[in-house]
Amino acid sequence: MRHFFDKLREHHHRHHECREDMLHMIGRRGHGHGRGFGRFGGADDEGGGRDFRAGRKLSSGDLQLIILSLLEEKPCHGYEVIKALEERTNGFYAPSPGMVYPALTYLEETGQASVVQDGNKKQYNITEEGRTWLNENRDRVEAILGRLTAIGDKMDRIREVFGEKLDMHASRFGMSVEDDGGRFIKELNQARSALKSAIRAHVGAGEEEQRRIASILAEAARQIEAGGK
Template sequence: MIGRHRHGGGGRFGGGPGGMGGMGGLGGEDGMPRGRKFSSDDLQLLLLAMLAEAPRHGYELIKALEDRSNGFYAPSPGMVYPALTYLEELGYTTVELEGNRKRYALSDAGREYLASNRERVDIMLAKLTHFARKMDLVRRAYMGEEVDDAAADNGWAPELIAARRALKKALLLRTDASQEEQRRIAAILARATAEIEQNPAPKQA
């Protein structure tokens, strides 16, 4: 981990980093997070991912994350600039001064670090895409537009939605399960995950 602080929480099957809250462990039924959206470690990796696309100034990085999430996630300058300074200290970025502004680019070391965390980064980028779709639905509903069931579920098949909800219910009903039962559940989920991952996930842009 490259961040100075860790943020987390959540119960056995809750919404924390090790929990089962929602799709992808984000906390809510539809994958929306509870509380803080991303940890400091997450933000640093997201900044590196944005710099892998193109060199950017700090405010451009904020805008890139805001655009990617359709306005859902726009980290404050008070979070972004200290993170950029830290990434520069680690040698993961290079900096070019343009007047009073700094233009950040990904260094070779940063590119290697990003590659070593590719799966984690892809998951976070997928979350941003999910948030963006949710924000679009919220805006459409606010404007009084009709939203069909397929759009409301982000294009997921009804069978997948039903299975996800059934899994969440089954886990919640076993909150006080014994250690033996927890291990049995974990083995079932591990087998299901392995079967799902037999087909590669779509590439994140």
């Protein structure tokens, strides 16, 4: 069996050999094998809400561009790149080491980044070549970063509404779900939690049942919006 890194390196090599092709490919959807570039939604993608699932979010080319833009801001090592992306997207996108390190190695191999050994760490710096490539694709980088940030914000709002953000923080700090540090009263958190459970329990329910749930939620939303009037 061919291992992931072999495959990834082979994949990277193909891009290296076909740099001109790659630059043309950036900005369009997958051709030929049909997968890869623009998967998460390139600059020409619309809506941003589609393909909103676990799994690949950026193509390798996109990721390399994003990493270069981070390196342009300041030299980073791999772990910092992961953290920076996670931070920028409110935790929505934190590429795995299996993506980031090979991408950094690729950037080094292609001369777009240089490496300075910093103890047991490798600090990557953008090179002139990398800066040139980045400038050639500046629009795309801005679009990707903008979309990542926007989705991160959206995720944050969704989590807040459904309490997942609180769940996350609560578990991280050893608190119960109902304990959010006093932002909401206990009864409200319990009710929210009950609502979440009820909806989850009806995943896959029939159309009629879903309509019933939707009308209940819509009515609840209407009453909440109306306040105590």
